[in-house]
Amino acid sequence: MKYTKVKNNFFQDSTPEVAKNLLGKILVRVFKGQILAGKIVETEAYLDDNDLASHSAIGMTERNKVMFGEPGLAYVYFTYGMHYCFNVVTGEKGKGSAVLIRALEPIEGIELMKKFRNKSDIVNLTNGPAKLCQALKIDKKFNGVDLKTSPDLFIAESISNSTFEIVRTTRIGIEKSKDLPLRFYIKENKFVSKK
DNA sequence: TTATGGATCTTCT
């Protein structure tokens, strides 16, 4: 296999730590034998404590229960009547914390991504949480899937050892807990959704 | 180039 999955304990660290460590890693999706892969360039942490913007802040519900599951699960939710967003469950089981993947840099399967997105410009393929779900055909079927064992959706180690600068700032697209510095992205990367 | 509003539907109150 060209892509090597990250270790099982990768997801157990504190949520901001995992959010930071996810930068540069590869999100791999296998669709009907074809590989769709992208480098993770932007993430946001959603905590279990003192974070009103997190879905888990209201306690466990039918919608967010996956967030309270074991680290390494995929939490995929539907929002705004038309969009999916993809998260990775982190930290301790039962707490309710996760990392939202906000943007990717396409690596492989770009033609298929263009087809799914109905767009031709590469930058617009995966530079947003709902866009990357559309490009990789991630929908609610993946909610609760274990990224540690799933053959068709997982996180892989970085391909090159190239270093990059990480920017840490406040999250976007939310109304509560806006002041928490829980958004991470790769500096100077044009696939980041917003500066 | 920035601002604004519409799409569209699940979940929770």
Next chain:
DNA sequence: GAAGATCCATAAA
């Protein structure tokens, strides 16, 4: 019945 971890087309400047 209201809001939402968004995106896109269109309008205004």
